[in-house]
Amino acid sequence: MVFSSLLFVYIFLPINLLCYAVISDIKKKNICILFFSLIFYAWSSPAYLLIMMVSAFVSYIGAVAIDKFTKDEENPKHLRNRNLALGFTVAANLLILGVFKYTGFLCEIFNYFTGLPKVIPEIILPVGISFYTFQLVSYVVDVYRGEIEAEHNYGRVLLYASLFHQCIAGPIVRYKDIADDLKERKTNITSMNDGISRFCVGLAKKTILANTCASIIKDILPDEATASLASQVTVLGAWITCILYMIYIYLDFSAYSDMAIGLGKMTGFQYKENFNYPYISKSVTEFWRRWHISLSTFFRDYLYIPLGGNRRGIKRQIFNMFVVWALTGLWHGASFNFILWGLYFFVFLCIEKLFLLKLFDKIGNIAKAVIGRIYTLIVVFFGWILFRFEDFAVIKELVKSLFGLNGNAFTNLETNTIILNNFIFFIVVIIAVTPAVKMLANKIRSFGVNKEVAFVYFYNVLNVVIPVVLLFLSTVCLIGNSYNPFIYFRF
Template structure:
């Protein structure tokens, strides 16, 4: 089920909210757990069993870690078992096809063996990382063990962020799972935030995706650059829009999730960009991989190695494909260069130069991210740095989408939010903000009526 669908907006969400607030507080986690299962099983009921197995096994691991908390070796063995099982689930469903394909490429006699297609369960990369953070935090003593199954199952399967994040660490919501106090103001803020995210997805991201589709095969360099810029806007507004909707839905249910984006396209370095983009994933890798490897504590060569490992894993987390591995290594190289010397130079350089440098290498990274076929990537890069005039069809598309490109550029900076905030703080501005939100919602619903099924980009991760 997709947030930006009529079935969710007009049936599932109103029904869940009505049931939630009609249910006595002590039973609300139970209700949430049940509606979470309905949400996840709507399109893929068979994978409900997989998620339930993940919930039950990690619930048991948490209890065992707590039971053996004073027995270091036994506690460590339980943690290792939990990590192996979680990574085994993720590895089988996400990487088995990729590994089997590599083995067939290396060993010709295996090429006659048929490879069954293994479907990827939606959201597995997200909920596996959440369950791993739970067992690791309980092991470290950073989070309390959850002794009741329903609250833990609710945490793992919570529908607002189940499919595409943000990745919520248990310690950040442990108290909220036990006792959360909803309010009218929080609910209203949740509606506003959800509407903003829906507008990002329907009114900007989907339209930028159409422009990218039109210009992807454009033979001119200018057309290819504009098309790639459209894709950069598409993935930002698509993913940040989902995060906004997830955070808004959480607020409607009394939860407070941490922010996942902070205007990443205003960054002056790649290092800064990754502090602003998909913050929950960067935080996860920093806390559970980078720091345990030694972080910044063991000298520069070890730091560079740690960066390489983390970003190779980050690339593979996004998908079992060579382009994602290369994408991760590409950013690892840029981050290592910045750490060695470039950041010091960027700190002294003019602001515009830092922005230009960052946007250029980000666009190159997004090209690597999009094209799973390396020959297609090389062909696109050839067009990107080639010449030629924009085709008549390309000119029509660019001129038609130019106003929306400008809107996307402004909306990807804090400028629009600041202006909106100042207007909203006035007496008449409050009414105007409500009217603007309602108008955006009407536009989104109207657009949904004419658009085909268009899931979020990060659903496939």
């Protein structure tokens, strides 16, 4: 089950909210959400629900042990046991993730050099395992650091790991950010309205915009394309599919974060923003401060800084960045193209750190804004090509096709037809990846507050009407379009 489905929108979610609303006791509310969360996860991956429960239990026991050993500081053995508890718990969680996500990849590498094993095991990846594993690791580490107290209620730890709002598609939520919400939270008409609005925006972003992008991309150059097909696509077609994929992956990723944040607001949980219009960035460094913020901050706080961050000289800092970005790529998928994708960004981040950002500062704000944005978009554009295709032969041929180096035509009737049929849509999705609509809404609201009361009513009406319209249009798209890809299955 995914958020962008009629089953979720019109059956699962209303029943969940109804049951939640008639319960007043916070403990029973938690049981209610836990029950629905386990059903939600089991619907997508019933055989692997036990894996999540085991990971949560290991983390629960580990955190309690760390807390116990920390409070008994007078016993030197307990300090050592505290470190062992942390190491065992984190290792156990990462081992579970590694077995399911990377066994086949490692076997392929070993087979390439030795010929063994003869048969590469095909292990189905439990949906969302990368997200809830990182969440549980952050919880245990935060207990070890003394930033939060260990939770002595296993049910709360399991609820934290399995919350259907974000367990299969993020954002990566830290326990300390919702610890208070798990014990006491309230909802009101304002938060419910904000939650519904945010969910409807995310749903529309996914069903109307992202899915349409994915459908056009599939018609031009599908993800399973061969090198031969990539070499035959027209120049204009190659640019369209790559630009659309760049737009699609933002719309899809951010849509699920929007829906998760909205669902949280409906039940009193406050999740942090996960995307902040990354395509307006003036550098790759800024891009990664705006893109998948929860993942970037996780690697910063739990890997980069513990490795030494930037405190041990430039050479050690570069090494730390190398480790972080290699693992960032590997986290996204068990394939060499993802590792290369991570290292690709590592190179540009190093270049910026060493001299490019200093150079940008010398050319003036206007030139920096223009040149910086163009440069960033170009870097990110080619980065998504590495991300999309696992076959390096396809990547090579597609890049050549972008510049007509395969003898491919500049355009053809099919490409021209796609452009003419979707011209307005292309303009809409380009606007959608910028803060233009948000800025307009803020202008209307501020104008009403400061000058005209009528605008306040206009803004309030829009807040009611727009979510209803978006929900209606999303429903029409879900009924009439069977193509509804879920990219998070690879995570």
